[in-house]
Amino acid sequence: MASKKERTRRGRDELQRVIDMCKSVEERGLDPFLLNIEDIITIIREYFPEWELPEDLCLDAETVHHLASVIKMQSEWVRHRSTSLYTDPFLLEEKTRRLSREQLATIFLKSWHPIVELEQISPHSLTQAIQYWKELLPINERWQKTSYTETEMGFTSRKELINQKILSEQMFSEELEALWRELLQKVDETEKIKYWNFIGSSTFEESVRRAYLTSFLVTYGYATLEINRLEEEIFIKPHKKLVPLAGKKQVVSVPVPINFDDWIKWKEGRMN
Amino acid sequence: MKKKALYASKIKRAAHLLFFRRHRKPGVKGWELRKRLGADYPKVLGILDSFLEKLDLQVKTVFEEEKPREKPSLEELDKARFYITLRGGITPKETKMMGWRIDDIAGLVITLSSIISKKGLAPRSEVEQLLRDKLPGWRVDINLNRYIKSGYIAEDENGQLYLDWRTRAEIDEGTLIKLLLGTED
Numbered sequence: 126m127a128s129k130k131e132r133t134r135r136g137r138d139e140l141q142r143v144i145d146m147c148k149s150v151e152e153r154g155l156d157p158f159l160l161n162i163e164d165i166i167t168i169i170r171e172y173f174p175e176w177e178l179p180e181d182l183c184l185d186a187e188t189v190h191h192l193a194s195v196i197k198m199q200s201e202w203v204r205h206r207s208t209s210l211y212t213d214p215f216l217l218e219e220k221t222r223r224l225s226r227e228q229l230a231t232i233f234l235k236s237w238h239p240i241v242e243l244e245q246i247s248p249h250s251l252t253q254a255i256q257y258w259k260e261l262l263p264i265n266e267r268w269q270k271t272s273y274t275e276t277e278m279g280f281t282s283r284k285e286l287i288n289q290k291i292l293s294e295q296m297f298s299e300e301l302e303a304l305w306r307e308l309l310q311k312v313d314e315t316e317k318i319k320y321w322n323f324i325g326s327s328t329f330e331e332s333v334r335r336a337y338l339t340s341f342l343v344t345y346g347y348a349t350l351e352i353n354r355l356e357e358e359i360f361i362k363p364h365k366k367l368v369p370l371a372g373k374k375q376v377v378s379v380p381v382p383i384n385f386d387d388w389i390k391w392k393e394g395r396m397n
Numbered sequence: 398m399k400k401k402a403l404y405a406s407k408i409k410r411a412a413h414l415l416f417f418r419r420h421r422k423p424g425v426k427g428w429e430l431r432k433r434l435g436a437d438y439p440k441v442l443g444i445l446d447s448f449l450e451k452l453d454l455q456v457k458t459v460f461e462e463e464k465p466r467e468k469p470s471l472e473e474l475d476k477a478r479f480y481i482t483l484r485g486g487i488t489p490k491e492t493k494m495m496g497w498r499i500d501d502i503a504g505l506v507i508t509l510s511s512i513i514s515k516k517g518l519a520p521r522s523e524v525e526q527l528l529r530d531k532l533p534g535w536r537v538d539i540n541l542n543r544y545i546k547s548g549y550i551a552e553d554e555n556g557q558l559y560l561d562w563r564t565r566a567e568i569d570e571g572t573l574i575k576l577l578l579g580t581e582d
Contacts, residue, residue: 152555154518205516212574214514220577221507222530228580229503230489236573238482240566241454242423243416 129175136172137181140188143168147191150198157198165192304338305347308363317351320359320381321391329388336383345369350379407434407441408448415445415456415481422548422562424459427475439474455484459565480566504528504540508550510577512558513570521556 548563
């Protein structure tokens with residue numbers, strides 16, 4: 126008796142073989158009656174109870190899909206055979222082999238009704254063409270090289286780049302590290318702090334900036350969020366050491382809305 | 398009298414549309430004719446067809462799918478393509494003037510009959526093998542590509558040949574097969 130693992134493997138191979146056979150019939154226009162549909166259905170039926178994984182169920186569905194295409198081809202084949210156009214390909218091939226070139230050409234001409242079509246230029250299209258030609262720039266003007274201004278090379282300073290907003294005063298990673306250290310200092314004996322008490326600042330803009338940086342603290346594994354859904358409170362808990370999230374099984378995104386009203390409410394609460 | 402003049406003008410317009418090539422492919426779609434001639438364009442085409450009969454020409458309708466068994470619906474006509482084709486046959490002498498060699502025509506017959514007998518889909522390699530029987534090897538590829546370029550056949554990504562728009566417009570497939578089988582060799 127084959128083990129379950131062995132049977133599953135064999136089943137997968139069988140289904141893949143059926144898919145390949147169906148595909149070759151579909152793509153190469155082979156006789157669809159070459160496949161024994163009943164046998165294939167028996168195979169699909171035999172292995173169906175074994176499938177548990179989604180991939181295996183997909184493979185099963187794919188097999189049924191290809192089999193349906195072959196059955197459709199069989200029905201078309203039968204329909205074609207019943208029409209007046211059906212001729213045995215071998216008989217026809219034999220016939221065309223025996224006929225001379227002249228005979229073949231004569232037959233063709235009797236069943237050929239070529240399309241009658243004319244191509245004519247009209248006064249209207251001539252006028253349009255002349256207009257286009259008039260408006261067309263000479264080739265040396267159209268293909269002119271793009272001009273540029275030559276300037277002397279020089280050096281720039283970090284301060285200048287900061288002024289031009291190309292660089293920020295602090296590197297992003299430095300800013301994150303600083304915020305992390307601040308978080309470590311601000312937590313109480315429970316080793317956590319209310320979200321708004323941490324991100325909240327004297328201005329709304331600064332609060333948003335701190336919220337933005339805090340989201341990176343959580344994403345990069347410097348801290349974690351603790352959500353009390355009943356009391357609708359969010360706490361931030363810093364990690365003593367960086368804990369990368371890559372290996373964790375379940376990572377969820379938590380959207381935390383920050384708006385001006387919330388900031389006002391937090392500020393008033395603090396003043397009270 | 399007014400109605401007669403209206404139809405005369407519509408017939409003229411229909412002739413212009415159908416005779417003079419307007420797109421990459423010849424022929425005009427039904428919906429295009431409806432737009433230019435009005436909803437009664439099938440009637441206009443019928444009158445034009447009877448005019449053309451005297452010149453051995455005809456208005457040919459090629460439906461998007463199979464030819465409907467009963468009277469085609471307006472929707473089917475809108476999707477169909479209309480051409481002006483020769484009504485009768487053409488003599489071998491006339492063909493010489495059209496730039497077709499007898500070899501090319503014979504090769505086309507072999508190709509088309511092979512595709513038709515195989516339910517409209519034949520592997521290119523099989524057709525090439527058939528053509529090699531009567532044509533020199535170097536001409537087989539050139540000829541097949543020429544038939545593809547002219548729109549008689551087309552090739553899909555799996556190397557299968559099938560009948561293209563020009564065959565559907567110009568060739569009476571049933572007559573071709575009947576004649577092939579009925580001719581004494």
